[in-house]
Amino acid sequence: MRAKRPPWRCRFPESEQRLPWLSMLLDACAIIDKGTAHAIQKEIKRHKARLACKNNCGNCCRTHTDIPVYPHEMAGIYWYAAEQMDQAVRAVLRGRILTPPTDASCPFLIDASCSIHPIRPAACRQFNVFNKPCDVGEDPFFTRRADVLTPIREYTDKAFYTVLPFYGVTGEAEKNKAIESKIIHTQAKNLKSLKWLAIVKAMDDFDSRRGSRNK
Secondary structure (H helix, E strand, C coil): CCCCCCCCCCCCHHHHHHCHHHHHHHHHHHHHHHHHHHHHHHHHHHHCCCECCCCCCCHHHHHCCCCEECHHHHHHHHHHHHHCCCHHHHHHHHHHHHCCCCCCCCCCEECCEECCHHHCCHHHHHCCEECCCCCCCCCHHHHCHHHECCCCHHHHHHHHHHHHHHHCCCCHHHHHHHHHHCHHHHHCEEHHHCCCHHHHHHHHHHHHHHHHHHC
């Protein structure tokens, strides 16, 4: 019997039926979100800390030079940008990819908000800062590490375990070995170093297919 989806998980039934890997990715995102919420509550209770992150901040999206993104997350970003994103936001994103921002901010940061928020990478989901917002140009991981949330490894491992079939790892023993060896982390790329031109192609391909269906 298939496990019941957690209530906080994003759902895209039609796309999930067409793209089997998408369910794995969304399950992993839900696990990361649950683990992050648990870690935040533990930090608040243990140290009486106050979460400083808030909507429309985006400082970490501008200042962090290395944001890890994995192939399964990249596939999700391509899909979301091409098929789910609001058309107006999509047009802005296309421009940012074809003409990258000069301030080295994340290409998916639009109007101080994450344009791929439902499908954003685990690294973005897990990065949270306490006590005071980041200063302009500050990376608190280096300036005040004690204020940066430490993710709970149990949840992170479980999330990566969930997406291992995307990488062709399906047996239980092989999955456990992959998690223990952390080999999946060798697949990570720096989000900001990627050109993301494949997203523009994904957009064009989707528009072409949609146009053909509408004729």
